[in-house]
Amino acid sequence: MSKRSRALGTYGSFKPRSKLKTRLGKTGKILLFFFLVYQFVSVFIISSFVVQSSSMEPGILQGQRLLTAPIVTGASLTLLNVRIPGLKEPERGDLVLVRPGNAVSLPWYILLADPVVRFITLQKKTIIPGIDQNWNIQIAVKRIIAMPGDTVKMIDFKFLVKPLDKTGYVLENNITSREYNLSVPAELPNIDPSIPFSGNMDEVILSDNQYFVANDNREMFYDSRFYGPVSRDNILGQVFLSYWPGVSFK
Numbered sequence: 164m165s166k167r168s169r170a171l172g173t174y175g176s177f178k179p180r181s182k183l184k185t186r187l188g189k190t191g192k193i194l195l196f197f198f199l200v201y202q203f204v205s206v207f208i209i210s211s212f213v214v215q216s217s218s219m220e221p222g223i224l225q226g227q228r229l230l231t232a233p234i235v236t237g238a239s240l241t242l243l244n245v246r247i248p249g250l251k252e253p254e255r256g257d258l259v260l261v262r263p264g265n266a267v268s269l270p271w272y273i274l275l276a277d278p279v280v281r282f283i284t285l286q287k288k289t290i291i292p293g294i295d296q297n298w299n300i301q302i303a304v305k306r307i308i309a310m311p312g313d314t315v316k317m318i319d320f321k322f323l324v325k326p327l328d329k330t331g332y333v334l335e336n337n338i339t340s341r342e343y344n345l346s347v348p349a350e351l352p353n354i355d356p357s358i359p360f361s362g363n364m365d366e367v368i369l370s371d372n373q374y375f376v377a378n379d380n381r382e383m384f385y386d387s388r389f390y391g392p393v394s395r396d397n398i399l400g401q402v403f404l405s406y407w408p409g410v411s412f413k
Contacts, residue, residue, distance in 0.1 A: 198282050205278070207238045207247065210400060212260060212304065218378040218385065219304055220346050223258075228407045229304065231260045231400035239399055246396055253374060253395075255324070256339030257307045258402035261376055264390035304402060305376035305386055306343065308335055309369055317364035317388070320347040320381040346380040360384040367392070374398065 205211075214227045223229070233239075236259065237249030253259060273290060280290050309315040312327030323332035336342070348362070362381070369375060373392035378385070387393065 198279070201282050202278055206233060206240070208232065208234050210260075211406075212302070212402075214304060216303075216383070218380050218383040219258075219306075220380045221344050222379055223304060223405070224408075226408075227405055229402050230404040230406055231402050233400040235401040235403075236398050239396060253307050253310070253398055253401070254339070255307055255310060255335075256341030256343065258304060259307060259376070260399040260402065261303060261305050261393050262301065262397040262399060263303060263385075264387070264393050264397070302399065303385075306379060307374055308377045308387075309367075309375035311369050311371050311373055313375070314366055314368045315364075315375050316366045317362065320362040321345070322375075322377065343379060346382065348382055360388075364388055 210231050210233060212229045212231055214223055214225055214229065217225045233249075235250050236253055238247040239245075240247070277290050280288055308322050309324050310326075314325040314332075316323050316332070322335040324335055324338050325332045326338070360382070367375065367387075369392055372395045374395065375387045375392050377387060
């Protein structure tokens with residue numbers, strides 16, 4: 164084979180590889196761009212969440228998909244330990260996405276890798292351990308019952324709230340403009356009132372930066388009755404829409 168033929172053969176085999184490399188590079192850049200857009204939107208503006216339990220029934224059902232708005236309450240940058248201020252402060256009656264008081268800190272590599280997994284699987288999968296286990300929940304939907312400075316107690320599965328500037332207690336539904344329905348036992352249990360699932364709770368006084376959050380399904384006590392008030396930094400976003408299935412909620 165002549166030198167000319169060998170040169171052409173070498174050039175002919177090199178050109179397709181260069182085109183393939185160029186295509187892969189462009190595809191990678193496009194995917195990176197969409198991932199960064201997705202990450203920005205989900206961290207700062209809108210994030211989706213799948214309800215993993217029946218703790219918020221009857222208003223929110225297990226398996227229901229919700230949209231939450233970090234921009235309302237303020238975005239939390241966990242890796243940097245930074246919080247971006249929100250549009251408003253949380254209020255009594257708000258449905259919010261929270262990190263429970265007993266949630267364990269996750270390794271940095273899990274926090275970095277999970278957004279990638281959620282992006283690739285269209286938010287159907289996560290590598291955060293325990294996200295659907297009752298005793299190791301990392302993120303959950305709860306309702307704000309009481310705010311910093313409030314005193315709160317429970318009688319027969321209903322909360323009574325005494326704001327800092329008031330002298331008496333007000334039933335939870337009468338101290339918020341939001342309407343919501345509760346699920347309580349048909350027969351009230353006759354057990355020690357000091358036990359969290361007894362339906363009764365002694366007074367809890369909230370200090371600065373503390374919020375008392377609870378389930379609408381009061382038979383499920385994995386809320387502030389169990390792990391105590393949550394800090395402002397652990398309120399991750401306000402729930403504002405159910406996009407599937409079409410079940411309305413307050």
